[in-house]
Amino acid sequence: MAVALVSCNQGSGTSSTPASEEGTPSETAMTDIKVAYVLTDSLIAKYEFFKEKSEEITEKGRKFESDLSSRARGFEQEVANFEQTAGSMTQNQARARQEDLMKKERNLMTFRDNLMQELSADESKLYSDVYDQIQEYLSAYAEENGFEMILSYTRGGAMWYANKALDITDVVIEGLNKKYAASKTAAK
Numbered sequence: 001m002a003v004a005l006v007s008c009n010q011g012s013g014t015s016s017t018p019a020s021e022e023g024t025p026s027e028t029a030m031t032d033i034k035v036a037y038v039l040t041d042s043l044i045a046k047y048e049f050f051k052e053k054s055e056e057i058t059e060k061g062r063k064f065e066s067d068l069s070s071r072a073r074g075f076e077q078e079v080a081n082f083e084q085t086a087g088s089m090t091q092n093q094a095r096a097r098q099e100d101l102m103k104k105e106r107n108l109m110t111f112r113d114n115l116m117q118e119l120s121a122d123e124s125k126l127y128s129d130v131y132d133q134i135q136e137y138l139s140a141y142a143e144e145n146g147f148e149m150i151l152s153y154t155r156g157g158a159m160w161y162a163n164k165a166l167d168i169t170d171v172v173i174e175g176l177n178k179k180y181a182a183s184k185t186a187a188k
Helices: 040-045 048-088 091-145 169-187
Strands: 005-009 013-017 035-039 149-153
Touching: 035 040, 035 169, 040 048, 040 091, 040 169, 048 091, 048 169, 091 149, 091 169
Parallel strands: 035 149
Antiparallel strands: 005 013
16 A cells, blocks of 8 residues: 655744655545545356356366266276177287287377366466456456456455455446346357
8 A cells, every 4th residue: 555755844834745766656644545445256156157167177177077987987887898708819919909008098088087177277377367356357357447456355365354345246246247147148
């Protein structure tokens, strides 16, 4: 936060003097700063865009898990069949079948890893999109409501105490959700 510098001029009393050395903007008196904060976790958790997209990612994860489980069961069945018929195979046939099964196992692991990476990328993109949208909304909100600063409160974060009167989380959630609903209807 910026603090006003006060100087004493003899004979003229005390006056506030803006600091403007080297072209820096003048300082703002601490009493002039309008500050608010949002509860970041609540804001994200109650934002409809986040809830909808998060559910889509969860559903995609369920489908991936089902597909992976199906492939794993098929692979396990092939291994069981090989174990039952290995005794009737020649050594070359058994070795070739083992190599084939090892290749299939590697492919299954690669498939699993790719699915996990895709879900992780989707989740990262979601959080990035959410933070961008919140940042855009809060910038406009701050300008419209005369705030110099809107802080993010997260348990264990840098801010240990804030007066509840400065909490604008519910108002911001309402505004974000209205803006999102409007964008959904405009897209239809």
